[in-house]
Amino acid sequence: MGVCDSELADSWALYQRLREQTPLVQCITNYVAMNMTANVLLAAGASPAMVHSDAETGEFAALASALSINMGTPSPQWAEGMRTAITGARGAGVPWVLDPVAHAATAYRRGLVAELLALQPAAIRGNASEIIALAGAAGQGRGMDSGDSVDSAAEAAQQLARAQGCVVLVTGETDLATDGQRSLRIVGGSHLMPQVTAMGCALSALLAGFVAIARDQPLAAAVAAARVFAAAGQRAQEQAAGPGSFLPAFLDALYLLQPADLARCPATAS
């Protein structure tokens, strides 16, 4: 405890900053997540831009505050848009975040994720199975789901963070954020979150927004993103009858989030 107090104590301050600065988050994300990701960013206070074609992703990325790359529904054409975007972002010093959805499922994804990893994301967010597989260990994921717990991914996450020189956020029943040296666990959220599609994808985009407004504190950014999501999820669950009513309640909760909500979802050193 106490290791990261100065840096991490104030997720709320970062959320306030995000709302004031409304970072422009360029997303190249999967078809399932697109609408919801845009609504999550808007409700949280960021500004979304879905721009995917290599005819313009490079130019656009240089204008963005951060870039979020999600490989949920990849294709050779979209991969080309990702490459161009990342090149544009890196050239302009814009940070980018990787969401390696189901990257171990097919040979095509395995090739793509290896290529993207080499382009130095500032942060990676995935479920336990995705992070374990990314660190080179054997996991139990199947398709888009995670068959592994966050606990079982802690070591893999730290290893990956060190190897990549980036922040890793593993999400599940408990979340874990690590920069390879320090690790924090975030509790909270709702059992309904896995019943709503694309929650993790949207969190990755929000993480990009936090990275944009806290460039020199990537671990604090990851913790803040996870806590905001966990707190909004907890608040939404109190109003939701099931996964259908959960999503509108979750967006409302992001929009209406208060310090007391965040306080219910602390981050603790682990």
Added chain:
Amino acid sequence: MGVCDSELADSWALYQRLREQTPLVQCITNYVAMNMTANVLLAAGASPAMVHSDAETGEFAALASALSINMGTPSPQWAEGMRTAITGARGAGVPWVLDPVAHAATAYRRGLVAELLALQPAAIRGNASEIIALAGAAGQGRGMDSGDSVDSAAEAAQQLARAQGCVVLVTGETDLATDGQRSLRIVGGSHLMPQVTAMGCALSALLAGFVAIARDQPLAAAVAAARVFAAAGQRAQEQAAGPGSFLPAFLDALYLLQPADLARCPATAS
């Protein structure tokens, strides 16, 4: 009556089995339906995977429990992904379901649907106009809507089921499921269902989930899928003020569905 009692009585048992087995349903579906289809599958208890590029659809289909192909927003590139997926599925003995959205609207769709039909879907779901046109008769559909009633499609559905050796589910105010020998009607649902986009598309994907967990009872699978949708629709309508509040209520209803809800939407031999 009574013709199919042993096989069809227990839609609830099949729904329980689906929730226990959480079949992985690979969907190549239209852009409009993608998010909602994933949320319907999750709320019902299945596991969705939207994977469309021919760079990986064949490999992924072999891992899936079932494959759902929907031609709502087709293109030559996506058609290639469909072909590869179906080949992969058939090679691995994975059943696939066809949703021939507006297949008669353009020459391109007519060519595509003819090609897909030849690849032996385990089940077909469409509205009355789509099924009538698929059976070779003249219907009154326009664009995505059905201008025909399910009654008027009963004979076409049976004919199509026999010609294709598959199960056909026609949906509308009343639904009809047939394997060409036996036909059942399912009542229930809500007048708000046609006011919400992609309900039929999502039902096709859920049908694929049921086919996955009841491989040797395709007619019972179709009846169960239709009854689950009708029952959730009926329950949702009691809470909805209009089509906007209907959709969250429908997802909640799928998630919370009870035997008593299904009982209100019986299937009767016809």
Added chain:
Amino acid sequence: MGVCDSELADSWALYQRLREQTPLVQCITNYVAMNMTANVLLAAGASPAMVHSDAETGEFAALASALSINMGTPSPQWAEGMRTAITGARGAGVPWVLDPVAHAATAYRRGLVAELLALQPAAIRGNASEIIALAGAAGQGRGMDSGDSVDSAAEAAQQLARAQGCVVLVTGETDLATDGQRSLRIVGGSHLMPQVTAMGCALSALLAGFVAIARDQPLAAAVAAARVFAAAGQRAQEQAAGPGSFLPAFLDALYLLQPADLARCPATAS
């Protein structure tokens, strides 16, 4: 005042006509907006069809009542589908509407919008920054947002309408509709509308629906579309806790809209 009474008094009558005729609105729109646009058209009483591939857009457009083109997530392939659709629409005398999303953001978009403008849309809808930039003036838009007020776009809108020989609808806190000669302002709506993605995109598609059923009154069509949206937004806000609950409430409001709702959102000559 009084300039346009005869033509514009009765937005309600036009809305009734739209509900009776259920115009088939073909949309080539961005991935973010697709599901919501379809639901907005359905709730309002029109019939949506998302059809984007050049393998069929031309043939389909000739069957449609109107065509809505939105360049929110453009690519060379989709641009080809747009060209073919517009050619098909024009050949069949079907009106089309342009939504030039963030058209000034990249060189690719600037080229595309110039090409589309030359194809004579019947109406253009954009935010203030988009309309100012389209008229050749310097605006303050960034990405998808508008940094300019509708007031500041009034002259640009009139200029653009005259140059293009079409109707222009600028939307924001206040809306402005103009045919280059006459201009009307529409008040109403909700502060939550900019917090929900794709509201403007959906309005463009609804505008296409109104243009379809009021072919000789394009200004009245634009006013009616804007008033319907403003009125539904106002009604939805009374029930919404935030942007999440706003969207279902907005769709319900479109579906349930009454003359008294429209009366609260008048159009006034300006």
